[in-house]
Amino acid sequence: MRWGERPVGVRWTAAAYVTGFLEGAGAHAYFLVKSGPHAYAYAPVLIQLLFHGLVLLDPLVALLTAMGRPVGPPVAAAVMTADLVANWVVEWSAVRADPLAFLRPAGLLPISVFGVFVLASAVPMRRALMSDG
Known part of the structure; x- marks a missing residue:
């Protein structure tokens, strides 16, 4: 099924996924370019990886x-x-x-909000993408 034929909610959710995950990739790429392989030296090795x-x-x-x-x-x-x-x-x-520092508009709060959104919408999105219409 083409995107234009899918329900509006499915298209908006997909757009949010694409936007959120590309923003995340950009942020991680920025930190990697800026600080190299030690960009996350403050974190345990598995988290750095x-x-x-x-x-x-x-x-x-x-x-x-x-x-x-x-x-x-x-x-x-799974990624989120x-x-x-x-x-x-x-x-x-x-x-x-x-x-209260958690309430900043950057960092943990937006990651958490986006994560809850992805986790709450993953099953309905999968079902919608599996349907033929």
């Missing part, structure tokens, strides 16, 4: 979604789950020390 891997995983999710592949939403949910857990692990002590 994940954050570097998001330079490839985020655009993959955006591509799968843009192509209307039903596998896109589950992959998006890993990203959310990693970010919360890294930021937990800062959030505990100053909970």
Whole structure:
């Protein structure tokens, strides 16, 4: 089914996925170019590897979604789950020390909001992308 034939909500959700994951890829690429392989030296090694891997995983999710592949939403949910857990692990002590800092419009708050959106919409999106109309 072509994108123009899909329900408006499915198109908007797909656009949000593509936008969010490309923004994430851009942010991780920026940090990698700016600071090199030690961009995330403050984090445990596995989290550093994940954050570097998001330079490839985020655009993959955006591509799968843009192509209307039903596998896109589950992959998006898996990537966002890993990203959310990693970010919360890294930021937990800062959030505990100053909970209001979490309300900044950059950092953990938008990642968390986008993550909840992806996790809440992944199953309906997969179903919508599997349907023939």
